[in-house]
Amino acid sequence: MRIGRYELTLEARPTRPALHTALTAFPAILLALALSSFLFLPAETGFLSAYRAVFSYAFANPYGLQATIHRAIFLWLCTFAFLVPMRAGLWNIGLPGQVYVGALAAFAVPYALRMSELSHPPFHPGLIILLMVVGASLAGAALAGFAGILRAKLHVNEILVTMMLNSILFWLVAYMIKEGGPFMSATGEGESFNLPPSLYAPLIRGVPFTALLALVAAGLLDFLFVKTTLGYRIRVFGLNPAAARYAGINPVAISLLVFLLGGAFAGLAGYHYFAAVPGVYKIPGNYGFYGDLAFYGIICGLIARGTALGAVPIALLFAGLSLGARFAQGQFHLPFGVDYALLGLLMMTFVASHFLYQFRIVWRPVATEEVPRVSAGIPER
Amino acid sequence: MVRFPFTHPEPEEPLLAARGITKRFPGVLALHRVDLDVKAGEIHAVLGQNGAGKTTLMNILFGLLQPDEGQLYFRGQRVHFRSPHDALAMGISMVHQTRKLVSAHSVLENILLGHPGTRGFLNLRTIRREVEELCHRYGFTVDLGAKVWQLSEGEKQWVEILKALYGGAKILILDEPTSVLTPPEVKTLMASLQALVQDHGVTVILVTHKLPIVTAISHTVTVLRSGTVVARLRTCEATEQLLVQHMIGQDISSYSISDLLVEKGRPLLRVEHLSAYNDKGVLSLRGVTFSLHEGEILGIAGVTGNGQEELVQVLAGLRPPASGRVLFDGRDVTWLSPLDRWRMGIGYIPAERYEIASVATLTLVENAALNFHFDPLFSRRGLFNHPGLEKVTRHILSHYRVKAPHLYAQARHLSGGNLQKLIVGRVLARKPKLLIAHLPTQGLDVEATAFLRGKLLEAKAGGAAVLLISEDLDEILSLSDWVAPIYEGRFVAILPREGADAETVGAMMAGLRREEAGVS
Ligand SMILES: Nc1ncnc2c1ncn2[C@@H]1O[C@H](COP(=O)(O)OP(=O)(O)O)[C@@H](O)[C@H]1O
Ligand SMILES: [Mg+2]
Numbered sequence: 020m021r022i023g024r025y026e027l028t029l030e031a032r033p034t035r036p037a038l039h040t041a042l043t044a045f046p047a048i049l050l051a052l053a054l055s056s057f058l059f060l061p062a063e064t065g066f067l068s069a070y071r072a073v074f075s076y077a078f079a080n081p082y083g084l085q086a087t088i089h090r091a092i093f094l095w096l097c098t099f100a101f102l103v104p105m106r107a108g109l110w111n112i113g114l115p116g117q118v119y120v121g122a123l124a125a126f127a128v129p130y131a132l133r134m135s136e137l138s139h140p141p142f143h144p145g146l147i148i149l150l151m152v153v154g155a156s157l158a159g160a161a162l163a164g165f166a167g168i169l170r171a172k173l174h175v176n177e178i179l180v181t182m183m184l185n186s187i188l189f190w191l192v193a194y195m196i197k198e199g200g201p202f203m204s205a206t207g208e209g210e211s212f213n214l215p216p217s218l219y220a221p222l223i224r225g226v227p228f229t230a231l232l233a234l235v236a237a238g239l240l241d242f243l244f245v246k247t248t249l250g251y252r253i254r255v256f257g258l259n260p261a262a263a264r265y266a267g268i269n270p271v272a273i274s275l276l277v278f279l280l281g282g283a284f285a286g287l288a289g290y291h292y293f294a295a296v297p298g299v300y301k302i303p304g305n306y307g308f309y310g311d312l313a314f315y316g317i318i319c320g321l322i323a324r325g326t327a328l329g330a331v332p333i334a335l336l337f338a339g340l341s342l343g344a345r346f347a348q349g350q351f352h353l354p355f356g357v358d359y360a361l362l363g364l365l366m367m368t369f370v371a372s373h374f375l376y377q378f379r380i381v382w383r384p385v386a387t388e389e390v391p392r393v394s395a396g397i398p399e400r
Numbered sequence: 401m402v403r404f405p406f407t408h409p410e411p412e413e414p415l416l417a418a419r420g421i422t423k424r425f426p427g428v429l430a431l432h433r434v435d436l437d438v439k440a441g442e443i444h445a446v447l448g449q450n451g452a453g454k455t456t457l458m459n460i461l462f463g464l465l466q467p468d469e470g471q472l473y474f475r476g477q478r479v480h481f482r483s484p485h486d487a488l489a490m491g492i493s494m495v496h497q498t499r500k501l502v503s504a505h506s507v508l509e510n511i512l513l514g515h516p517g518t519r520g521f522l523n524l525r526t527i528r529r530e531v532e533e534l535c536h537r538y539g540f541t542v543d544l545g546a547k548v549w550q551l552s553e554g555e556k557q558w559v560e561i562l563k564a565l566y567g568g569a570k571i572l573i574l575d576e577p578t579s580v581l582t583p584p585e586v587k588t589l590m591a592s593l594q595a596l597v598q599d600h601g602v603t604v605i606l607v608t609h610k611l612p613i614v615t616a617i618s619h620t621v622t623v624l625r626s627g628t629v630v631a632r633l634r635t636c637e638a639t640e641q642l643l644v645q646h647m648i649g650q651d652i653s654s655y656s657i658s659d660l661l662v663e664k665g666r667p668l669l670r671v672e673h674l675s676a677y678n679d680k681g682v683l684s685l686r687g688v689t690f691s692l693h694e695g696e697i698l699g700i701a702g703v704t705g706n707g708q709e710e711l712v713q714v715l716a717g718l719r720p721p722a723s724g725r726v727l728f729d730g731r732d733v734t735w736l737s738p739l740d741r742w743r744m745g746i747g748y749i750p751a752e753r754y755e756i757a758s759v760a761t762l763t764l765v766e767n768a769a770l771n772f773h774f775d776p777l778f779s780r781r782g783l784f785n786h787p788g789l790e791k792v793t794r795h796i797l798s799h800y801r802v803k804a805p806h807l808y809a810q811a812r813h814l815s816g817g818n819l820q821k822l823i824v825g826r827v828l829a830r831k832p833k834l835l836i837a838h839l840p841t842q843g844l845d846v847e848a849t850a851f852l853r854g855k856l857l858e859a860k861a862g863g864a865a866v867l868l869i870s871e872d873l874d875e876i877l878s879l880s881d882w883v884a885p886i887y888e889g890r891f892v893a894i895l896p897r898e899g900a901d902a903e904t905v906g907a908m909m910a911g912l913r914r915e916e917a918g919v920s
Contacts, residue, residue: 255770265750
């Protein structure tokens with residue numbers, strides 16, 4: 020673009036240290052918040068107090084903060100479930116299905132032990148909880164691994180397979196918990212039975228232990244990709260499958276492995292929301308809402324560019340804002356969907372900041388209009 | 401003003417001109433105050449070694465890169481290309497060194513892609529007829545319905561040129577167009593370019609480091625060395641010798657290879673009746689049998705597309721054989737995985753440097769690790785031994801004279817020759833017992849070619865058996881102990897070097913049988 024004697028151009032920036040990438044998140048967040056002020060215009064009290072309401076509910080109010088943390092743990096696990104296959108160049112769109120199957124597997128454990136809400140555990144409850152956690156991860160891994168195998172052996176598109184599994188699992192959950200289903204609650208209200216209190220997941224300072232699990236996993240995942248040969252193989256396969264094959268990396272093994280690992284995280288996310296969040300401890304009738312929420316794992320994974328630790332604050336922010344905005348919506352009688360709009364804006368500013376981070380706008384004077392003659396003095400032997 | 405050795409009346413206005421172009425990359429001054437004048441209707445050769453800055457300069461002319469300093473002029477008007485879009489709008493089109501087609505789409509679809517006239521309704525039949533007419537006019541033969549992944553490198557190049565012409569290109573920039581072509585394809589290309597210029601008024605900027613091509617078809621030549629213009633000549637005034645001197649700034653005789661005498665060792669590789677299908681499902685390797693001893697080089701001479709690709713892929717474990725077997729070091733390895741082959745000491749240098757042998761966005765250390773990640777020396781209990789990897793990479797960079805900004809630069813920032821040195825160095829650092837080198841010097845400059853050929857001979861002297869697959873008859877004849885011309889998936893003969901002369905082997909490569917080629 021030319022303006023007078025100056026012109027504006029877009030140029031690729033040369034190098035991008037990882038830390039800088041992370042820092043671009045801050046202006047993006049501020050911009051999203053500034054842009055979202057129009058969402059709060061209908062609020063009678065002015066948008067500053069609306070913001071204060073969003074944030075104080077999400078991060079300062081004891082109830083809100085708890086809900087934020089529970090949701091963030093869920094998003095962390097879902098993000099990892101997407102991020103591991105993503106590093107191998109594969110798309111795990113099956114997060115909801117893997118969350119559902121994880122929840123079903125977790126509840127299958129007390130069901131198989133014929134434990135009702137009031138009965139005593141047949142053996143140490145800690146062991147049963149461990150079984151539930153392992154079962155949930157294995158079920159998620161198996162479901163995702165199915166897509167991984169089809170992809171690796173038969174070249175069936177993993178996106179299609181995982182999407183189909185999502186709807187199959189959605190209906191399977193309905194079958195299990197609704198009228199006459201094996202997991203139906205005693206009162207038959209389209210929910211699963213409640214877990215007996217002895218099987219409530221242990222809390223660490225009031226927070227489910229799954230938080231610790233997720234944070235440790237984040238560190239381990241980044242370690243995996245940076246320091247280990249396996250992580251290296253996954254990355255090479257993701258960036259250039261032909262080079263990976265050349266280098267002796269087994270494509271079938273890698274495709275299967277990343278889906279198994281990703282699915283295990285999603286299954287764990289299912290365990291977390293339905294068996295570890297205080298006050299839930301059942302598969303509620305609106306379980307589909309949590310399945311949809313799982314998709315935010317994809318967005319967080321993409322924004323964090325495949326780094327698990329980078330995804331931790333991003334998912335926390337998404338969790339907090341989605342809850343805080345929903346709260347403010349009720350508080351100030353705002354139109355429906357303010358929370359989604361806020362998250363949407365945030366996504367857009369993240370994408371824009373990545374773009375501006377890779378390119379820069381250059382402003383420079385336009386030179387003279389004539390072709391200068393080629394400078395003389397070039398040797399001509 | 402250019403001072404030509406003869407008096408030139410008032411030089412005509414250049415069609416496209418660059419003035420004082422400077423371009424820096426982190427740690428590299430790629431171009432320094434480069435001036436370039438391209439006149440309408442000429443073939444303007446830009447000559448220079450790998451890393452001289454040719455591609456960078458072309459990318460600037462095409463709007464892919466922005467210069468740090470300097471200006472561009474089109475028909476005497478100052479222009480600024482913010483993106484290739486602006487260049488295309490002025491009729492400037494570029495065929496890149498690496499292909500930019502969509503593999504899963506057909507040739508016709510690729511030609512249409514990005515064409516300004518295809519926004520709305522597509523009349524495929526009319527377009528097809530127009531493209532066919534173009535092919536006919538310029539003497540191209542391409543199957544418009546074929547998928548791009550099925551094409552050879554040479555065919556892909558035609559498609560890109562067709563695409564440019566169909567898009568209405570008036571100035572055609574070709575970046576090293578011959579590096580992927582077989583000798584007959586090169587001839588066709590040169591003839592087509594001349595026709596384009598003479599009969600259709602197209603202007604061609606031809607980037608190359610191949611002297612015969614420069615002297616055969618260009619009108620003007622600009623020589624780049626380390627980012628600066630060192631000569632600007634009329635081709636008719638230049639000799640190949642003079643151009644070489646400009647290009648490398650010294651005499652090349654210092655690089656000539658001394659013949660190493662090597663004891664013939666024990667038999668290492670035996671290949672029996674090996675056949676394989678290509679990607680299109682055609683049996684293109686048809687029963688090849690040979691054996692190879694330690695310390696020997698077998699040169700397989702042939703025009704690309706006669707089964708060489710399939711042969712090396714079967715030997716590397718990347719393609720299943722249709723029949724036959726492979727014995728290595730006394731073991732049947734016919735069905736062994738690529739990884740096991742690396743472990744057993746088979747080293748493979750693929751022809752596809754960018755697509756297969758490297759990962760563009762990984763660092764040099766990580767690219768070196770492609771051949772070491774499974775080696776217990778570099779991974780302990782699943783963890784990388786990073787200091788060890790850095791050490792071996794540094795060793796490769798220095799011993800193979802790879803010009804690179806630093807160990808953690810991305811591979812895509814290396815020029816083709818430097819990348820190939822890294823790849824060859826990495827494979828040879830494993831001290832393979834069998835080395836499969838597929839087109840190891842293709843597209844490289846004089847210096848890198850001589851250097852890498854010397855390294856192949858060193859490997860042989862170290863006792864390795866070497867399978868050299870090349871289209872360059874000089875290369876085959878100067879390095880091999882045995883020469884096997886390959887034609888349509890079969891070895892026409894296996895000749896000892898003493899019994900192989902260029903005419904015989906050349907005739908066999910073209911499909912003449914033993915007797916016809918004059919060998920008893
Ligand atoms: N994107 C890039 N980033 C950093 N260095 C680069 C980049 N592109 C090219 N270079 C460097 O600039 C120099 C010129 O490269 P290039 O134009 O590709 O040479 P040529 O095409 O003549 O072989 C080389 O030293 C190369 O390593
Ligand atoms: Mg180049």
